[in-house]
Amino acid sequence: MSDRKSKFPLGDLGVVKVFAPATVANVVCGFDVLGFAVNEPGDVVEMKLTNTPGVIITKITGDDGRLPMASEKNTVSASVQHYLKHINRLDVGVEIELHKKMPIGSGLGSSSASTVAGLFAINNLMGKLLTAKELVPFAMKGEELACGYGHADNVAPALLGGFVLIRSYDPLDVISLPTPPNMFAAIVYPEVDVPTKDARQMIKSKVLLKDAVTQWGNVAGLVSGLFMQDFELIGRSMKDVLIEPTRSILIPGFDDLRKLAMDHGAIGFGISGSGPSVFALTKDKETADKIVQQQQQHLKNLEINSKAFVSAVNAEGPRIL
Missing domain, CATH: 3.30.70.890 (GHMP kinase, C-terminal domain)
Structure with missing residues (x-):
């Protein structure tokens, strides 16, 4: 990936605003290997490219001051930094606003929703260089920062939608499952x-x-x-x-x-x-x-x-x- 560059020059895509959904992890019997996404609640990230290299959080709302503004400590900015390093675009400047629309510490994948919204935003701004499934490892970095362990049963369904099975973590093997109608x-x-x-x-x-x-x-x-x-x-x-x-x-x-x-x-x-x-x-x-x-x-x-x-x-x- 080191030689892959965005087909868009910096600044041409302006601002993107992304919603990412809450998730139900484990689904009772599938500890760390099963999860599904729901339509609400979720989190919103607004992201803007700038000419000053580096990733910064400019604003957080809805968190009652509980989340860190420091870019290396916030799951959104830290995951975006991993993504930019992977695609060899550390020359990119990114400003992030995080709007928490769901309760923190609820067991509904609060950190996951924020992280996924940020990764989906930067991937779109950089020209969709990676697929949703390829973004999962970067989202797992955010989970590792949030709770000490990089599990995927929240971030994978948040990125892919629907029910998801993580068959293996090493190597990572993520499988989308069907959802029965009207569930x-x-x-x-x-x-x-x-x-x-x-x-x-x-x-x-x-x-x-x-x-x-x-x-x-x-x-x-x-x-x-x-x-x-x-x-x-x-x-x-x-x-x-x-x-x-x-x-x-x-x-x-x-x-x-x-x-x-x-x-x-x-x-x-x-x-x-x-x-x-x-x-x-x-x-x-x-x-x-x-x-x-x-x-x-x-x-x-x-x-x-x-x-x-x-x-x-x-x-x-x-x-x-």
């Missing part, structure tokens, strides 16, 4: 703090073989169910015997939230990423609406504020606004 996600974010790094540290480093076998079967069943458009198989497969029993302890009323979802027609239910957001897959929007209403009322009874999102599975990934 919706009912997402509820209880406003409690579950940092991703802390949630990862709770996970056991060794598991029983019998539990691993159960998990393999569920991952294979979920992937098969997506291909077969078999909602019952998808639901039977959305069970996690390795991670959820530990992580669910951090989410208030988790078992009750699951019962509400399943009693009101969910295909399956689980934790989104590391939490505290939870999600249910449904066969239609009406069912999803009903589930989030019931779950939010339950959390209100527990004196816990929450946000809810009902969305079809996002098929397109990031888009220019």
Whole structure:
């Protein structure tokens, strides 16, 4: 890639504004290897090329001052720097505005959405030198900066849209999976703090073989169910015997939230990423609406504020606004 240059001279493309979607990682049984994108919420990045080499963050909104402005510490700018180094264009100047439109630390891929929006923006400004799949490793650099581990189960679906399987990390092998028609996600974010790094540290480093076998079967069943458009198989497969029993302890009323979802027609239910957001897959929007209403009322009874999102599975990934 070192000899590939943009076919556009600097400055000709002006400013680009990009939206990138939130994502549900793991999809219950697929820790670090499965995820899907949703239409909302998401983040927005505005990017401008300049004649002064270097990547700078000029503005961040919606983060309550929680995110770093320093270019080497912010996931968006750091990923853009890796991209520019890869295409041998360190002569490029980039100014970035990041507009957080989704909650930080929600388990919905907040850092991923920002990073993906930035990479999609710079790739467009430089003449689309890389495909969406080729951008995944650069987005993983952002995840490594955000939580200490460069996983792809958020960034890959955010870039590619739909359901995504990461078959292997070394070498990286990312596979897009089909989405059954009319599938919706009912997402509820209880406003409690579950940092991703802390949630990862709770996970056991060794598991029983019998539990691993159960998990393999569920991952294979979920992937098969997506291909077969078999909602019952998808639901039977959305069970996690390795991670959820530990992580669910951090989410208030988790078992009750699951019962509400399943009693009101969910295909399956689980934790989104590391939490505290939870999600249910449904066969239609009406069912999803009903589930989030019931779950939010339950959390209100527990004196816990929450946000809810009902969305079809996002098929397109990031888009220019």
